[in-house]
Amino acid sequence: MKSIQQLRESIDSIDDSILKLLVKRMEFVEEIGRLKRENNTVIYHPDREKEIVDRLASKYTGKLSKAAIEAIFLEIFGVSRNLELPEIISFLGPEGSFTHQAAESRFGAVADYISLPSIRSVFDSVETGRAKYGVVPIENNQEGMVKETMDLLNERNLFIISEIIIPVNFCLASKENSIHQIQKIYSKDIAFQQCKGFLQDYFSHKPEDFFVQVDSTSKAAKLAVEDTKAAALCSHIAAKIYSLPILFDNIQDSEANQTRFFIISKVENLKKTDKDKTSLAIKLKHDDKPGALLSLLKDFEDVQINLLKIESRPQKDTHEFKFWFFIDIEGNKLDDNVQQILNKRKDEIIFLGSYMNLC
Numbered sequence: 001m002k003s004i005q006q007l008r009e010s011i012d013s014i015d016d017s018i019l020k021l022l023v024k025r026m027e028f029v030e031e032i033g034r035l036k037r038e039n040n041t042v043i044y045h046p047d048r049e050k051e052i053v054d055r056l057a058s059k060y061t062g063k064l065s066k067a068a069i070e071a072i073f074l075e076i077f078g079v080s081r082n083l084e085l086p087e088i089i090s091f092l093g094p095e096g097s098f099t100h101q102a103a104e105s106r107f108g109a110v111a112d113y114i115s116l117p118s119i120r121s122v123f124d125s126v127e128t129g130r131a132k133y134g135v136v137p138i139e140n141n142q143e144g145m146v147k148e149t150m151d152l153l154n155e156r157n158l159f160i161i162s163e164i165i166i167p168v169n170f171c172l173a174s175k176e177n178s179i180h181q182i183q184k185i186y187s188k189d190i191a192f193q194q195c196k197g198f199l200q201d202y203f204s205h206k207p208e209d210f211f212v213q214v215d216s217t218s219k220a221a222k223l224a225v226e227d228t229k230a231a232a233l234c235s236h237i238a239a240k241i242y243s244l245p246i247l248f249d250n251i252q253d254s255e256a257n258q259t260r261f262f263i264i265s266k267v268e269n270l271k272k273t274d275k276d277k278t279s280l281a282i283k284l285k286h287d288d289k290p291g292a293l294l295s296l297l298k299d300f301e302d303v304q305i306n307l308l309k310i311e312s313r314p315q316k317d318t319h320e321f322k323f324w325f326f327i328d329i330e331g332n333k334l335d336d337n338v339q340q341i342l343n344k345r346k347d348e349i350i351f352l353g354s355y356m357n358l359c
């Protein structure tokens with residue numbers, strides 16, 4: 001049997017080969033970057049990245065799961081894009097928020113990030129060019145849509161270029177070794193609500209001031225580091241950022257709890273894949289007549305477009321109590337049937353983006 005020393009030598013030699021190949025890969029990436037800049041086209045191609053991961057995962061992968069391959073290659077893609085053109089990514093902060101976790105899951109750990117205090121400021125940063133891409137939450141499958149993001153998509157001239165879906169996993173993190181030593185738990189209201197079962201099982205006898213509400217779960221992690229005998233209910237990334245050991249993981253009530261995020265950009269990134277989705281904001285012209293919505297839905301049916309979501313939002317620019325609709329459909333702006341609808345209802349529809357459907 002080989003000794004650890006011998007095994008490490010084998011690893012070192014493989015690492016040398018990996019590095020050599022990565023350097024070679026980056027030469028091609030740089031070349032692609034040059035061509036993209038010449039043609040003034042976008043750097044980030046999520047469809048191509050997905051294609052690479054899918055292709056590799058379909059080969060012999062030994063002990064490597066698809067998730068492991070994806071994690072490794074997302075970091076490589078992040079470094080590649082940074083080489084093609086360093087890009088700044090803004091996200092709804094604070095650092096350690098689930099939006100930060102979503103951004104890192106797509107852009108990797110080496111990208112340049114800016115954490116911003118509101119969804120509006122993320123839109124502003126992309127509009128002014130301070131950031132190339134912004135990451136904002138759009139929907140949680142337990143709580144519903146994020147209204148501010150819907151409204152800003154309708155009001156601003158930015159496009160959705162991709163979606164990210166991540167499970168909302170909470171952990172209990174603390175410097176204490178045992179839950180018996182914990183005298184308070186910091187967290188955000190929503191996290192307390194989503195971990196009710198766990199809190200009931202372990203802390204039902206505690207007084208009300210045992211649970212301390214703060215603005216964000218990452219602030220909770222920060223406070224739990226500074227305070228003795230305290231814990232935080234927070235995201236993995238928040239525990240990681242503040243080096244707070246995790247005592248219990250995945251303590252949320254629902255395993256199915258998922259949040260959907262959008263990556264927004266000034267430039268639309270149109271590329272067809274085999275599973276696309278298009279988001280639209282629709283303000284019906286004749287909504288004072290019976291059947292206005294029915295006629296819209298009929299138009300979708302006529303061109304065989306499947307509706308994935310329809311949500312109404314108040315129109316804020318009128319005294320009347322009117323609505324516009326946020327609609328997700330199957331298909332891409334480049335598809336003929338989607339084009340037909342966009343042409344037929346061009347005065348009523350704002351195109352928000354076509355992107356790969358990950359739901």
Ligand SMILES: C=C(O[C@@H]1C=C(C(=O)O)C=C[C@H]1O)C(=O)O
Nearest residue numbers: 029032043044045048049077080
């Ligand atoms: C190199 C490219 O640019 C980016 C980096 C990629 C990569 O590292 O393979 C893939 C897609 C793009 O997001 C490309 O478009 O092919």
